[in-house]
């Protein structure tokens with residue numbers, strides 16, 4: 161199977177600093193791939209290179225089978241992009257934003273109107289179609305961005321921190337929209353610094369076509385871990401015993417939860433100790449020695 165996205169030794173240097181450093185991984189069609197990392201890790205730069213907006217310094221990227229450096233127009237036809245900055249025009253109505261994008265992509269009528277209706281309905285904005293975008297909430301604007309990115313029927317959707325700054329309820333609603341799109345066959349790459357976002361969207365489940373979803377952890381421009389959530393937990397240990405040491409916690413990983421439990425039970429002094437299954441945040445702390453935020 162041809163990968164939906166493939167990076168080989170991709171590097172981006174600003175000044176003398178490599179902000180993305182020798183990145184290699186691939187994403188299969190139908191996958192939701194979560195690129196997780198703290199602020200400044202290089203996530204946006206990676207998305208910008210994948211979507212033809214920023215030139216890489218070296219390496220090779222293929223998206224939907226096309227070379228990003230040599231076939232940027234073909235790549236753009238195959239992808240939908242939702243960047244962190246709100247790119248919708250707040251002085252136009254919801255429909256006008258969609259119409260403008262549809263015309264830019266030369267989608268003829270009546271298909272254009274059909275697709276506008278379809279996607280506004282999918283993101284539940286049909287009843288706001290004649291409202292100015294500046295009257296919408298942050299979550300609605302984000303949903304409009306997604307609807308607009310889907311209008312030209314891309315095969316791959318890129319979402320850069322899609323739920324940043326949104327309240328928990330709005331975030332959940334967006335997660336359902338993203339999951340639903342993936343279940344319809346859309347390949348999705350999303351970046352985030354929210355653990356629970358990656359765990360929910362790329363965690364236990366499979367993407368469409370029964371493709372396993374993967375998680376990449378980016379730190380300081382380098383991919384420091386890559387795998388399914390299960391693989392990452394297995395590599396580092398599925399059981400965790402935490403012990404309070406002053407104002408911090410010492411972590412001890414165990415291959416299985418029952419081994420962690422047995423170790424915990426055998427401790428004579430259990431005050432300030434805790435046993436639980438490991439999660440992505442624990443793995444990040446273990447790898448980098450610090451928290452994500």
Ligand SMILES: Nc1ncnc2c1ncn2[C@@H]1O[C@H](COP(=O)(O)OP(=O)(O)OP(=O)(O)O)[C@@H](O)[C@H]1O
Pocket residue numbers: 174179197198199200201202203204205206321
């Ligand atoms: N145009 C640019 N010129 C110089 N440095 C840049 C430029 N764009 C990004 N950087 C630097 O590259 C590094 C990675 O930034 P990037 O935005 O890719 O990280 P990020 O993981 O997406 O973080 P955030 O979530 O904060 O956007 C940062 O140190 C940033 O300051």
